Amino acid sequence: MNNINFSNITITGGFWKNRLDINRDVTTVAVKNRFEETGRFKALKCEWKEEMPNRPHFFWDSDVAKWIEGAAYILRQHKDPELETFIESLIDDIEKNQHKSGYFNSFFLTARDEKPFTKRDFHELYCAGHLIEAAVAWYETTGRDRFLKLMKKYSEHIAKIFMDEESADFDTPGHEEIELALFRLYRCTGEERWLNLAEFFLNRRGSSEKDLHCDQPEWMTHSYNQSLYGIRSQDTARGHAVRACYLYCAMADLAAERKHDKALRSACEKLFYDITHRKMYITGGIGSSHAGEAFTRPYDLPNDTAYAETCASIALAMFALRMQQLSCDGVYADTVERTIFNGILSGVSLGGDSFFYCNPLELTPHLKDKDNSVRGNSRNWQPATKRAKVFGCSCCPPNLTRFFASLGNYIYSENDGGLYINQYIPNKLDNGKKAAEISTEYPKNGFVKIKADGYSFIALRIPGWCSSFSINKKYTMKNGYAIIENTAGEITLDMQMRPTLIQASNLVTENCGRAVMQLGPVVYCLEELDNAAPVRALSVNSELSAKIEYDETFSANVIYADGFKLCGDDNKLYSEYTGKKEPVRLKFIPFFAFANRKESSMAVWNRVN
């Protein structure tokens, strides 16, 4: 399938229009301000010297590049000459300071004595990848190719060092990203050399003695950065979740180019299956472990210490989008939907100016800030209970801005002359001779109207959560899509949306006897402040009597349902079991909206009685 680029799409209203306006008007500005305060933009001037404040970090170029990429997407649909001029000034800095070889990295060019490409975990190729993505986005937005040329020059240098001369101290990057960026450069320019370079990095992985013996931090294993196996032998998701999924994205990109490579496609499918069937939170969060920000064992999905980095959920959506290129199966868009309404969206506050790095599924403030008698102790790690305006490792905020600004990419694909509708976001598509329009209040309700011109059929994804729906036309089901041949006039899809309790596999031991409230694609949680009790004392009545109410604060439905509150004496550490509980009316709010008010205990998985 070919995914349709958001450039041809105007999002016209509803849930996402509201969020994307906040992304443009608040989040992008807030991130810009933080980057100015912390010296990230200034670092591009390469004027930093020892003992000056704001020592550059080796990942700063990537932060800035992601922000530029997001801003470029915003400018594509929203003029802002001041923003445009500002970005051109950043490109001036890059142009001025790019080494004559083509190399550019503001950290190595200023704060660092070592030679370039000697430290595998110092993110040079990762930063290069993000700069390339930013340059492609800038070119596609403005039509001006200055930035693109600079990054092509850098890419030529990388090809020379890594592919032609093999003179770097490692063969493949410690943090993947360059691979998928080179696919974008290839697709933008049509120049096969970038495809070849991406393919080179991918095929080199797992077979490089240099990578296995290069200098990297002692705690880092070869699983951590996916270096143990060749890409066609990788069948279980391992290591740092963002790195892993960026690699898997590029693997899927390559599989789409090299259709004969069945082993590669099979590896991609196994990895996607392993993640979504064994290692993914119900929110679409992945990488459950704080240690290594990493995947661990199948079904190891603790709620209170969930790492579930925002960037990792974004990377999973990116991977799913690319898997969709390989086969028309609704499971990929289902996974995208799970992430965008839950584990990605929870990464930013409702107001748009503060961020979660981690997205836990349970908060217990009274057990936090442990009375630790061990300094610098990360062994009792607990996620933050409040979103922060700024954090040192600021990968997530600009990843959010660029992701939301290009959310339109996830709506449509085309195949065999048909139009596949993957996400129900109100929009107008104008794809040259073809056009389409979606109107809906989704996920407030499950009613969607679709018009389309010029397609031989329309395929509507019937989400995994949806067990009952009706369509005003004849359709046949195929791989999670309702295929409609008669595309004339308005198509209406009515998905029955009711509060539903979801259970986990018993292998997720912590969730045995618990359930999640879900309404359509939105996962719900209990917060103490709505329920006048620590959430762990609450349980849901298994005979669900739920009521939905639209709540303006969250621009979404809240759910009221019958439940119980334990009546034990909190002051008695141990006493004879009474099981005494009193009926209460529970209020569930969308998970994405948690921790937007006062600090409160919160739980996604709640006991059922």
Next chain:
Amino acid sequence: MNNINFSNITITGGFWKNRLDINRDVTTVAVKNRFEETGRFKALKCEWKEEMPNRPHFFWDSDVAKWIEGAAYILRQHKDPELETFIESLIDDIEKNQHKSGYFNSFFLTARDEKPFTKRDFHELYCAGHLIEAAVAWYETTGRDRFLKLMKKYSEHIAKIFMDEESADFDTPGHEEIELALFRLYRCTGEERWLNLAEFFLNRRGSSEKDLHCDQPEWMTHSYNQSLYGIRSQDTARGHAVRACYLYCAMADLAAERKHDKALRSACEKLFYDITHRKMYITGGIGSSHAGEAFTRPYDLPNDTAYAETCASIALAMFALRMQQLSCDGVYADTVERTIFNGILSGVSLGGDSFFYCNPLELTPHLKDKDNSVRGNSRNWQPATKRAKVFGCSCCPPNLTRFFASLGNYIYSENDGGLYINQYIPNKLDNGKKAAEISTEYPKNGFVKIKADGYSFIALRIPGWCSSFSINKKYTMKNGYAIIENTAGEITLDMQMRPTLIQASNLVTENCGRAVMQLGPVVYCLEELDNAAPVRALSVNSELSAKIEYDETFSANVIYADGFKLCGDDNKLYSEYTGKKEPVRLKFIPFFAFANRKESSMAVWNRVN
């Protein structure tokens, strides 16, 4: 109250006789063999040189001393000339290598270049304390005072360095132990100078600039080793649980000597209350955190990552025994009972030759050995699932041998001419003019027969777990004891013992909706191998229909009760909640017996339906 020393007591049968025979015949021998293999005994010869195997560790003297102390207790009631000769040979080594100043530490005298008493966390005073305890025990067993004299000489040296000259680089030990050992030396010799030295160390704590600024590992806070506050200002249990409770033992010892010191007594009471009402597992395990082996926040009692070191439960029993000196209240012996039948006893295998350092309340083997991508990662720490024959930090095994060999200390106390019976262990007491005898199969059942001569009254502890009992004599209740004035003839106490579900405070969030099966003082658990299902899929029927059956394997009752097993599809990560469960008959085994067969999932706290 005066606790009666076990020397006057012969344990005659029942549950503990069996365990203590194993402690003598198997455990003490197994620990001796391990110590021989690892060079711990040989280290006393102070002949170790660089590049030889078995480099001594700074805590090795304490391991050996605890083992000697245990062996001395065993020899007091069981002749073994070979064992006695072996210990004399160890004393030969100590005598031969003791520095002329009186100093003795096999690590500093061989493996270490630094001057003595320059590193606060290098356990010199801790080792000294254990050597003093061993010397006292040896003297009391054999009547021979050679070892005692050596340790008195060492104690004189310590008094000179720390109290007279203040020439050490710190003022109080980083690991407490010397304080309570000096109380034992004082009580054995009647020499007040040891009481004074103990008091000096105790009063110095929390007011020493040297201690706050001495060289200690970077991760170690002043909370970790109880150095922030003076002893009379310590009212919440903090830091390393063993260190803390050894300190609290000595504080209680001092409070017993200095009866006017109300502030000290109050601090002891507050600490005991804080531990037993907010920071203790139902098994008597304390120190819930792997990081720092430490106390954390109130109610922070996770089951699967419970540290609950065996030594810490022993230290809690020791603290409770000393608190009993301060007031006739059954709560202290209740706590002792909780530890000896659960969190201490679980530290050794049924066979007696392998050991747990940590005593978790839940095991999930399929989530263990995480697919960690971080080397040396202790951030995903999980306790061992099997007892080990040997471990590097071998504090627990010899602590168990000396504890069990002197278990008789916990049975009786005297006060005001009356005899207090704290633990129901079959035994004969011959206390000079007074005598007593207890016959019982406890905890197999709650029936106890008592005879006593020469006491003005008998006080029987009615355990906290017991809600219904009868006594064949008139009695009045006082602070958890049934006081019987008419001591003539046989007294029978019949405690009704029935399987009971216990709940935790809702503040222990993980245990909300769960309960523990308890029978008398014994805490029970489910193991997968008895129940053909991962234990988390099981729940207990709240309408308890339990049956007790005596099991020879465990020398204890097992319990059968109705319950349920979740019927979800383990392969579906998420699916609509059905709550489907089938009735099953559950088999509970004593917690102390867990992990004695095949590796299995295990849980103490189970859901109730």
